[in-house]
Amino acid sequence: MRISASVPVVTILPVMVALALLSFSASRAQAGSLVGKSPLTGLVFEDQPQRLEDKGAFRDVMNKVAADSKRACGSLEIFGWEVAEDDQSRVDSLEKSVKGFFKKGSFTVREARSGILWNADADAFTADADDTHILALLTLSPSATRERTSDMVLLLCAAPLLPKN
Numbered sequence: 001m002r003i004s005a006s007v008p009v010v011t012i013l014p015v016m017v018a019l020a021l022l023s024f025s026a027s028r029a030q031a032g033s034l035v036g037k038s039p040l041t042g043l044v045f046e047d048q049p050q051r052l053e054d055k056g057a058f059r060d061v062m063n064k065v066a067a068d069s070k071r072a073c074g075s076l077e078i079f080g081w082e083v084a085e086d087d088q089s090r091v092d093s094l095e096k097s098v099k100g101f102f103k104k105g106s107f108t109v110r111e112a113r114s115g116i117l118w119n120a121d122a123d124a125f126t127a128d129a130d131d132t133h134i135l136a137l138l139t140l141s142p143s144a145t146r147e148r149t150s151d152m153v154l155l156l157c158a159a160p161l162l163p164k165n
Contacts, residue, residue: 040075139152
């Protein structure tokens with residue numbers, strides 16, 4: 001993912017993802033303190049994010065990505081970081097730590113493709129291990145409310161495969 005602060009949010013991501021990202025500031029205002037670990041996956045955050053609340057847009061995005069991956073999105077967790085527009089190393093570090101957690105574990109990690117994710121600033125993948133099935137989406141977008149910052153959002157949901165008909 002590359003920081004692209006000079007490009008408006010709506011031009012870099014489809015409408016559903018843009019709606020999710022625009023709700024970052026509203027969700028952040030109601031969010032709790034910083035989080036050290038994902039209860040759903042056990043992912044430990046060295047760079048602690050804020051836990052975000054869903055107003056429906058995040059769920060809609062994850063349901064679409066899950067359906068395109070022949071999965072159902074269950075329990076949902078949402079985390080967010082504010083990143084300076086010139087701090088590409090932090091973005092890379094966050095992305096590497098999230099993907100690295102699953103790759104170092106006993107998870108099989110695969111790209112999740114969806115028609116709503118067509119830009120390099122949104123990365124979705126599945127992580128499967130025995131009875132654990134996770135869908136993850138990392139997005140990066142210029143902040144809708146603050147200059148010279150970007151919002152990085154991580155969405156995680158329990159995502160078992162749908163039965164074949």
